[in-house]
Amino acid sequence: xxxxxxxxxxxxxxxxxxxxxxxxxxxxxxxxxxxxxxxxxxxxxxxxxxxxxxxxxxxxxxxxxxxxxxxxxxxxxxxxxxxxxxxxxxxxxxxxxxxxxxxxxxxxxxxxxxxxxxxxxxxxxxxxxxxxxxxxxxxxxxxxxxxxxxxxxxxxxxxxxxxxxxxxxxxxxxxxxxxxxxxxxxxxxxxxxxxxx
Amino acid sequence: xxxxxxxxxxxxxxxxxxxxxxxxxxxxxxxxxxxxxxxxxxxxxxxxxxxxxxxxxxxxxxxxxxxxxxxxxxxxxxxxxxxxxxxxxxxxxxxxxxxxxxxxxxxxxxxxxxxxxxxxxxxxxxxxxxxxxxxxxxxxxxxxxxxxxxxxxxxxxxxxxxxxxxxxxxxxxxxxxxxxxxxxxxxxxxxxxxxxxxxxxxxxxxxxxxxxxxxxxxxxxxxxxxxxxxxxxxxxxxxxxxxxxxxxxxxxxxxxxxxxxxxxxxxxxxxxxxxxxxxxxxxxxxxxxxxxxx
Numbered sequence: 001x002x003x004x005x006x007x008x009x010x011x012x013x014x015x016x017x018x019x020x021x022x023x024x025x026x027x028x029x030x031x032x033x034x035x036x037x038x039x040x041x042x043x044x045x046x047x048x049x050x051x052x053x054x055x056x057x058x059x060x061x062x063x064x065x066x067x068x069x070x071x072x073x074x075x076x077x078x079x080x081x082x083x084x085x086x087x088x089x090x091x092x093x094x095x096x097x098x099x100x101x102x103x104x105x106x107x108x109x110x111x112x113x114x115x116x117x118x119x120x121x122x123x124x125x126x127x128x129x130x131x132x133x134x135x136x137x138x139x140x141x142x143x144x145x146x147x148x149x150x151x152x153x154x155x156x157x158x159x160x161x162x163x164x165x166x167x168x169x170x171x172x173x174x175x176x177x178x179x180x181x182x183x184x185x186x187x188x189x190x191x192x193x194x195x196x197x
Numbered sequence: 198x199x200x201x202x203x204x205x206x207x208x209x210x211x212x213x214x215x216x217x218x219x220x221x222x223x224x225x226x227x228x229x230x231x232x233x234x235x236x237x238x239x240x241x242x243x244x245x246x247x248x249x250x251x252x253x254x255x256x257x258x259x260x261x262x263x264x265x266x267x268x269x270x271x272x273x274x275x276x277x278x279x280x281x282x283x284x285x286x287x288x289x290x291x292x293x294x295x296x297x298x299x300x301x302x303x304x305x306x307x308x309x310x311x312x313x314x315x316x317x318x319x320x321x322x323x324x325x326x327x328x329x330x331x332x333x334x335x336x337x338x339x340x341x342x343x344x345x346x347x348x349x350x351x352x353x354x355x356x357x358x359x360x361x362x363x364x365x366x367x368x369x370x371x372x373x374x375x376x377x378x379x380x381x382x383x384x385x386x387x388x389x390x391x392x393x394x395x396x397x398x399x400x401x402x403x404x405x406x407x408x409x410x411x412x413x414x415x416x417x418x419x420x421x422x423x424x425x426x427x428x429x430x431x432x433x434x435x436x437x438x439x440x441x442x443x444x445x446x447x448x449x450x451x452x453x454x455x456x457x458x459x460x461x462x463x464x465x466x467x468x469x470x471x472x473x474x475x476x477x478x479x480x481x482x483x484x485x486x487x488x489x490x491x
Contacts, residue, residue: 026230030223035215042216052218056226063230112202121214124207143204144211171203178203 011075018066026063033076034059037083039125043140044087046129050094058086084145088155091133110179119181127177134158135170142167442472449479 008014008028017025037058041051062082069078128136137156141147142163149160149167156163200208 023227023230027223030226034222035217036213038218039211039214039216043211048219052222055218056222056229059226060229060233110203112206116206116210119210121210122216124210125214125216128207128211139204139207143201144208171201174203174207178206 012071015066015069015071015075018063021063026059029062029079030059033079036076037079039121040080040083041087042125043128043144044084044137045090046131046133046136050090054087054090055083057090058083061086080145084141088137091137092157110175110182112178114182115178119178123181127174127181130177131170131173134166135173138163138166139170139174439472442475445472445476445479449483452483 008017008025014025014028018029034055038051038055041054041058042048045051045054058079062079065082069075128139131139138152141152141155142149147155149163152158152163153160158166
């Protein structure tokens with residue numbers, strides 16, 4: 001029985017190979033983290049084509065700035081941070097993502113157990129992608145990446161108050177969407193139109 | 198702070214979510230990697246370019262330094278050659294030298310031409326270096342005597358004297374003094390002083406050059422026209438008087454009377470020139486000094 005060993009057994013070897021600009025190591029990194037990082041870019045950018053462009057730019061940055069990786073955290077975490085930064089740069093360049101929409105009060109909370117059991121990650125990515133750029137960015141940074149409002153304000157250049165308000169609006173919109181998916185009919189309000197891409 | 202259920206749902210589901218990129222994304226990434234040079238490659242290229250630039254700068258600096266050095270050395274060698282020529286010019290006694298003395302001839306030759314002429318043995322006294330008339334007279338007489346002399350050694354010496362006077366433009370007094378020194382060192386006969394006539398003559402006897410320096414006042418020049426150079430003879434009496442006075446002064450300086458005293462001069466009844474009277478006054482002062490010394 002043949003045992004297939006991964007080419008780079010340890011992360012440090014992989015990083016060392018990347019520092020030597022080995023094409024095989026670059027390919028390994030792309031194959032190992034490409035899917036995850038594509039999901040990250042998709043969450044932030046909101047459409048697949050742009051997300052792929054950002055993904056490629058992010059990997060270029062990873063390979064070019066590999067010397068900046070000091071090994072303090074995991075390599076994957078560093079690559080993810082690079083991808084997030086690249087996505088934010090893309091948004092800053094191409095999107096006006098500070099728009100604020102009027103918030104509808106949520107009357108009925110969605111059933112989260114049903115959502116957890118029935119909604120796939122692709123569905124949730126699609127729901128996040130439908131959010132306006134500002135809401136999406138703050139929600140991604142706060143709820144998924146784990147940044148606080150001060151960090152978000154520093155990263156995005158908005159105030160902490162704006163970050164908080166945008167987060168609450170993003171939550172409200174997502175709850176509406178989950179609830180509408182749960183009940184099986186589309187929400188007929190302006191947010192759906194605005195977030196629809 | 199408690200996490201919102203919607204945040205928790207999305208965090209749990211999306212944290213490890215994967216979305217496969219399109220199949221051509223890898224080829225696009227590889228083409229980007231191949232087209233854009235990586236930082237290490239860029240660094241290598243930059244280092245190479247810096248090295249090339251530094252090497253070229255060093256080469257240019259070395260080339261310019263050597264160029265300057267060669268120019269300086271060429272200048273110094275030419276200067277030393279010139280100085281050697283100048284210093285060696287009087288020692289050309291071994292080379293057969295044609296004794297030609299050109300006084301005040303043609304256009305002014307440059308320094309180089311003069312040096313070349315000296316090398317060839319021709320002494321050129323230019324218009325610029327033309328000396329006052331008594332000196333010219335001396336030179337003419339010396340040259341004439343030199344050509345008449347049978348011994349080449351004497352002739353060479355005379356030529357040397359002329360060459361020295363032509364190369365180094367000195368004040369007239371010094372030249373005359375030098376000539377007079379030469380004359381007095383080989384003096385056979387004592388200096389005969391005839392008032393108011395200037396003439397220089399040389400006698401050669403028993404292969405020994407004897408220079409007799411006779412200084413006359415201009416008034417007696419008419420009595421001895423043979424001894425006078427033509428140029429001096431053809432000059433106006435006023436000019437001749439002034440020159441004679443000047444020459445007398447020089448002679449007085451030679452005798453040691455640096456400053457002629459303004460002793461009252463006895464007024465002569467005959468119509469003498471002013472310079473003649475001055476000369477006599479000087480002579481008188483000299484006599485007074487001599488008596489005072491005694």
